[in-house]
Amino acid sequence: MIWYAGLVVAVALERLAELAVSKRNAAWSFRRGGREYGRAHYPAMVVLHTGLLVACLAEVLLTDRPFLPWLGWPMLAVVFASQSLRWWCIRTLGHQWNTRVIITPVLPLVSRGPYRWFKHPNYVAVVAEGAALPLVHSAWLTALAFTVLNALLLRVRIGVENAALKIAEGTARSAERSAHA
DSSP, X not given: OHHHHHHHHHHHHHHHHHHHHHHHHHHHHHHTTOEEEOGGGHHHHHHHHHHHHHHHHXXXXXXTOOOOHHHHHHHHHHHHHHXXXXXXXXXXXXXXXXXXXXXXXXXXXXOSGGGGTOSSHHHHHHHXXXXXHHHTTTOHXXXXXXXXXXXXXXXXXXXXXXXXXXXXXXXXXXXHHHHHO
């Protein structure tokens, strides 16, 4: 259990690093005229993702969930793979990556890295990690609850992002037409 608590704390520290990058990138975007969309759902995301970390430890401690090697080791590999994908997304988007939905006018949409294959690859990482992290130590109730609640939240979030991306595409096309006129 101690090593699992260490894993969850490591993921929490990684989240804090993400928030630091996000804050820096948000300031960069706002200085360049960036506009935030869908601000209302953001607190629910923070609560859900914080709750995941707390619930992982609480379920293992309170229900005495065992470490099952046949489940735990593959799930640990999924956690590491999801972290790798998440940071690939962050590196690929550079200053445009954020935990919020911020669109900066006239910046091109990114279509390299994992964005060649998925429109929202970061959410592939979130979904995989949200199921795998609890299952590393067989906290199946947490995995189930997070998966369901996250699906509901992602439905809203992806809708907001898609709408914001359409606005960005229109702005980029408009700027391109003006440059060629």
